[in-house]
Amino acid sequence: MSSLTEKDRPIVQLLLNTGTCPRCILRFCCVGSQALYRRPYKDLMKDLKEFLKNNQEKEDRVCFDVVDPPCKRIRLEHTEEGPDDLNHNGALQQIPSVNDENTAVENSAVNICSVCLGILQEFCEADFVKKVCQKVNSADYQFTSFVFSVSLPPQLSVRERAAWLLVKQEMGKLGLSLAKDDIVQLKEAYKWIIHPQLSEELGAPADGKVLFEVSVVFAHPETEEECHFLATACPDCFKPAKNKQSVFTRMAVIKALEKIKEEDFLKHFPCPPSSPKNLCVALEIQCNNGAVFVAGRYNKYSRNLPQTPWIIDGERKLESSVEELISEHLMAEFQADSFNFSSSGREDVDVRTLGNGRPFAIELVNPRRIRFTAEEMKGLQQTINNSSDKIQVRDLQLVTREAIGRMKEGEEEKTKTYSALIWTDKAIQKEDIAFLDDIKELKLDQKTPLRVLHRRPLAVRCRIIHTMKSEYIDEHHFRLHLKTQAGTYIKEFVHGDFGRTKPNIGSLLNRTADILELDVESVDVDWPPTL
Amino acid sequence: MAAAPGGAERYFTRWYKPGTRRARGGRGRGSGGHGFSQLQRNNYISFCRICVITLAEAHPLLQSGKTIKSINYQISANCSRLQNKVSGKSKRGAQFLTELAPLCRISSSDGEEYTIYSCIRGRLIEVNENILSNPAILQEKPSTEGYIAVVLPKFEESKSITQGLLTQKEYEEVLLKRLNSSS
Numbered sequence: 001m002s003s004l005t006e007k008d009r010p011i012v013q014l015l016l017n018t019g020t021c022p023r024c025i026l027r028f029c030c031v032g033s034q035a036l037y038r039r040p041y042k043d044l045m046k047d048l049k050e051f052l053k054n055n056q057e058k059e060d061r062v063c064f065d066v067v068d069p070p071c072k073r074i075r076l077e078h079t080e081e082g083p084d085d086l087n088h089n090g091a092l093q094q095i096p097s098v099n100d101e102n103t104a105v106e107n108s109a110v111n112i113c114s115v116c117l118g119i120l121q122e123f124c125e126a127d128f129v130k131k132v133c134q135k136v137n138s139a140d141y142q143f144t145s146f147v148f149s150v151s152l153p154p155q156l157s158v159r160e161r162a163a164w165l166l167v168k169q170e171m172g173k174l175g176l177s178l179a180k181d182d183i184v185q186l187k188e189a190y191k192w193i194i195h196p197q198l199s200e201e202l203g204a205p206a207d208g209k210v211l212f213e214v215s216v217v218f219a220h221p222e223t224e225e226e227c228h229f230l231a232t233a234c235p236d237c238f239k240p241a242k243n244k245q246s247v248f249t250r251m252a253v254i255k256a257l258e259k260i261k262e263e264d265f266l267k268h269f270p271c272p273p274s275s276p277k278n279l280c281v282a283l284e285i286q287c288n289n290g291a292v293f294v295a296g297r298y299n300k301y302s303r304n305l306p307q308t309p310w311i312i313d314g315e316r317k318l319e320s321s322v323e324e325l326i327s328e329h330l331m332a333e334f335q336a337d338s339f340n341f342s343s344s345g346r347e348d349v350d351v352r353t354l355g356n357g358r359p360f361a362i363e364l365v366n367p368r369r370i371r372f373t374a375e376e377m378k379g380l381q382q383t384i385n386n387s388s389d390k391i392q393v394r395d396l397q398l399v400t401r402e403a404i405g406r407m408k409e410g411e412e413e414k415t416k417t418y419s420a421l422i423w424t425d426k427a428i429q430k431e432d433i434a435f436l437d438d439i440k441e442l443k444l445d446q447k448t449p450l451r452v453l454h455r456r457p458l459a460v461r462c463r464i465i466h467t468m469k470s471e472y473i474d475e476h477h478f479r480l481h482l483k484t485q486a487g488t489y490i491k492e493f494v495h496g497d498f499g500r501t502k503p504n505i506g507s508l509l510n511r512t513a514d515i516l517e518l519d520v521e522s523v524d525v526d527w528p529p530t531l
Numbered sequence: 532m533a534a535a536p537g538g539a540e541r542y543f544t545r546w547y548k549p550g551t552r553r554a555r556g557g558r559g560r561g562s563g564g565h566g567f568s569q570l571q572r573n574n575y576i577s578f579c580r581i582c583v584i585t586l587a588e589a590h591p592l593l594q595s596g597k598t599i600k601s602i603n604y605q606i607s608a609n610c611s612r613l614q615n616k617v618s619g620k621s622k623r624g625a626q627f628l629t630e631l632a633p634l635c636r637i638s639s640s641d642g643e644e645y646t647i648y649s650c651i652r653g654r655l656i657e658v659n660e661n662i663l664s665n666p667a668i669l670q671e672k673p674s675t676e677g678y679i680a681v682v683l684p685k686f687e688e689s690k691s692i693t694q695g696l697l698t699q700k701e702y703e704e705v706l707l708k709r710l711n712s713s714s
Binding site (some may be wrong): 447450451453454455456457458495496497498499510512514 | 539540542580581583617618619620622636649656657659661668672675676678681
């Protein structure tokens with residue numbers, strides 16, 4: 001073992017004696033060579049013992065846990081060992097040596113590492129890798145690279161601390177020091193070992209930056225209560241749990257370990273840590289893909305369609321919605337778990353959206369498929385448009401999360417144009433409405449309309465009508481085209497909302513006015529890019 | 532095209548609270564019947580809950596010959612409806628009204644004073660300050676620009692609000708009866 005030197009010998013001996021696995025031993029000796037960790041388990045074990053043997057004159061024997069091994073003999077045939085090593089518990093067996101006098105080794109040597117609880121042992125083996133990859137492949141995601149994330153049980157941090165204190169003490173005797181940060185982190189070593197294997201099996205590289213995540217949660221029920229002493233020692237680190245989840249989260253445990261004094265720790269926790277009987281269990285293996293965003297513009301031709309589903313007391317009041325008509329097909333194509341629909345402003349149920357349409361964006365959560373060509377997107381657009389005459393979409397495209405900001409910008413800042421069909425109680429002639437065309441930058445004070453007052457705060461909004469153009473129809477009707485600031489309530493500008501929008505068409509014409517029809521003619525946002 | 536009942540009020544359903552007649556003679560303080568409207572968005576079947584309090588057509592103040600001298604939202608030494616301040620979606624800080632809570636007192640130039648009551652329970656959202664600067668609109672457009680106040684009943688009570696109130700039809704029948712009995 002080229003990376004281990006003389007000064008490591010006592011540590012290796014000590015850790016081996018206390019039931020620490022070879023890879024953890026390497027970690028505590030600050031060995032940074034990734035290749036070493038990847039060597040097969042048995043080879044590592046063999047080499048470590050070799051390393052120790054070279055100085056065996058000084059030592060009596062290397063003692064493993066409870067088994068009486070003939071430690072001086074080195075096993076020669078490692079090739080016989082393979083997956084059969086693993087008994088049904090998954091515990092690595094200590095195969096008795098050829099010359100073992102103590103044949104009654106019926107107890108499978110409790111060889112589970114007292115520091116990593118098997119993470120750097122069993123869970124680095126091909127079987128586990130296969131299990132993970134099976135899960136990934138059956139989930140049927142489209143991906144080019146992956147992130148592998150691992151959640152370790154909090155007890156590991158406690159045991160790591162105990163091991164460090166043990167080693168620190170031993171090194172102290174030799175006048176040496178060992179900083180916590182010099183030790184190779186368990187998770188890091190684990191990834192060194194497992195990433196190449198996963199990459200090989202999945203046919204894709206591991207990449208910390210991508211959005212497709214394969215995550216494994218490990219637990220070790222046997223030692224779950226080991227952390228509990230920290231609650232008495234550092235009570236303020238452990239807040240009461242929100243759900244029925246344990247208070248002893250990894251973060252809380254780590255925080256407490258930082259606070260607790262060495263003496264207190266040693267009082268409550270065995271050092272060296274005890275040898276476990278069981279391995280960790282992999283509770284969950286899950287896949288998750290980062291969200292993708294699809295943007296476009298929609299036209300609405302129905303006067304009976306809400307933007308989002310209209311459900312009161314569990315009862316749907318109006319059939320369908322803009323959101324559902326668009327996202328239904330996207331959900332099917334992208335095979336996502338769920339979606340979030342947002343748009344640059346919105347219109348009432350009875351208002352049409354004409355012209356170029358209104359920009360919208362849909363976030364597709366955890367999609368299975370993420371790669372679509374421009375052609376495929378066009379096809380998708382056609383499918384949506386063929387499926388309904390109430391809405392139509394255009395400029396359908398994939399966009400980034402950042403691009404959504406452009407859309408919301410539009411909501412606050414950009415102008416909109418409308419066409420309103422207006423009724424008046426008293427008769428009008430062409431001349432009576434002509435003056436409206438000359439009014440520019442008309443300032444309105446709009447109190448929160450009564451029709452939304454039950455769910456919005458009471459406030460006064462100052463909004464501007466930039467221009468107007470009237471079209472006389474008959475003595476009681478005319479059409480008005482308006483260009484307004486974003487956020488202007490058009491209906492209230494026409495009927496006055498009990499005088500709470502001033503000025504209003506009624507006050508301008510000195511009549512009672514009402515709005516019979518409203519259309520959005522344009523939403524003046526130049527996003528998403530026109531295709 | 533026939534003239535549709537137009538304007539903001541077409542979103543509303545009217546409910547009425549008839550007033551009690553005081554004994555004639557003497558200068559009493561009449562509390563004329565007045566109605567109020569409750570918003571129900573007939574087009575969309577949703578229940579919007581907001582109520583606008585207005586004077587009913589038969590209210591003495593709306594009969595010809597009456598001129599309004601003053602409108603006062605200070606209903607007691609400690610309470611002015613003008614000081615009502617609400618904040619947030621839930622309208623925190625609103626003065627809470629019971630059916631008999633006075634909203635304002637209106638004096639006419641012939642010396643009569645009328646107290647306008649809430650008639651429904653709920654949070655006072657706003658009173659109409661436009662009628663302070665322009666009392667005429669109270670008489671010209673009592674059902675719209677001349678409204679008295681906006682009230683938001685509690686969610687749990689929003690359906691029971693109309694108990695004890697009359698529909699427009701029922702109100703008209705009551706008026707008819709009174710007319711016939713007095714002639």
